[in-house]
Amino acid sequence: MITLGIDTSNYTTSVALFDGASHKMTRKILDVKIGMRGIRQSDGVFIHNRELPIMISELTKDVKIDAVGVSTKPRNVKGSYMPVFTVGDGYAKAIASVLGVNCYEFSHQDGHIMAGIYSANAYALLNEPFISVHLSGGTTEILHTEFDGYKFDNEIIGGTLDISAGQLIDRVGVKMGLKFPCGKELESLALTTEKTFKLPYSVKDGYVNLSGVETRLINTVDGPDAVIARSVLYYVANVLKMTINAAKTQTKLSKVLIVGGVASNAIIRDELVKEFGNNIYFASKELSSDNAVGVAALAYKAEEK
Numbered sequence: 001m002i003t004l005g006i007d008t009s010n011y012t013t014s015v016a017l018f019d020g021a022s023h024k025m026t027r028k029i030l031d032v033k034i035g036m037r038g039i040r041q042s043d044g045v046f047i048h049n050r051e052l053p054i055m056i057s058e059l060t061k062d063v064k065i066d067a068v069g070v071s072t073k074p075r076n077v078k079g080s081y082m083p084v085f086t087v088g089d090g091y092a093k094a095i096a097s098v099l100g101v102n103c104y105e106f107s108h109q110d111g112h113i114m115a116g117i118y119s120a121n122a123y124a125l126l127n128e129p130f131i132s133v134h135l136s137g138g139t140t141e142i143l144h145t146e147f148d149g150y151k152f153d154n155e156i157i158g159g160t161l162d163i164s165a166g167q168l169i170d171r172v173g174v175k176m177g178l179k180f181p182c183g184k185e186l187e188s189l190a191l192t193t194e195k196t197f198k199l200p201y202s203v204k205d206g207y208v209n210l211s212g213v214e215t216r217l218i219n220t221v222d223g224p225d226a227v228i229a230r231s232v233l234y235y236v237a238n239v240l241k242m243t244i245n246a247a248k249t250q251t252k253l254s255k256v257l258i259v260g261g262v263a264s265n266a267i268i269r270d271e272l273v274k275e276f277g278n279n280i281y282f283a284s285k286e287l288s289s290d291n292a293v294g295v296a297a298l299a300y301k302a303e304e305k
Helices: 041-060 084-099 108-119 123-127 165-176 183-190 211-220 226-251 266-279 293-304
Strands: 003-008 012-018 023-029 067-073 102-107 130-135 140-147 152-160 256-259 280-282
Touching: 003 041, 003 084, 003 108, 003 293, 012 041, 012 293, 023 041, 023 293, 041 084, 067 084, 067 108, 067 293, 084 102, 102 108, 102 293, 108 123, 108 130, 108 152, 108 256, 108 280, 108 293, 123 140, 130 152, 130 226, 140 226, 152 226, 165 183, 165 211, 165 226, 183 226, 183 266, 211 226, 226 266, 256 266, 266 280
Parallel strands: 003 067, 067 102, 130 256, 256 280
Antiparallel strands: 003 012, 012 023, 130 140, 140 152
């Protein structure tokens, strides 16, 4: 059996095939001009509509599709909506209808979590509650997560109250003149030094505010700065340690899964492994950033039933 996954997120068009054990994927990151911190939803919709049919045609040539999975919204909560996801939703339902196969709808967050479980070979997490941490350009959420046999039931138990960790990284990076999204370039810059300086943080009940530090850094940055880059990444890692530990105390759960684009950062990963050891799992670097593999894998499990 082979399932097709489609994800049209804010900054990535992605299509994937999943056969229960392995995947094939194609994706394109939406271009953001230097100095800009994102694109308009209408521009994203246009680019997805331009790229998606070509990508689907190339990936699925001579492949028999047994079911389709698609991300139709950011999260599994009432009112969760972004126009960019309507593109993938429409194509997925049309393909499923023409082929006479099932189309399964999931959230973008579902896809991230499943991509993490698959790429970390952590399938045991599907059978028990665990803590998941969604770190992306627009989201920093600490979640009590449980698989219900189809999707993930997530309860937010910590995270940021204002901007996300990804937004902090991107906004500082853009001020330095780096290309958005700035995670990879900021990490490369940070790895050129061992020097850091401490930034203040205060975690209360598993939550933290980052906008104060953002303002301080934006007013300090004047071009690429390796020490600031490394300090920002250590700051994010330390905030995550505090919020995750608060979640572990609250839930009495020990296993933690880290997903989302920010989770690919080597400095942050290393610091979290030092703190949590064998009880922490990461999505692979390939499947940390936005991808359609997670929804393809969820569709596979749904179709198995």
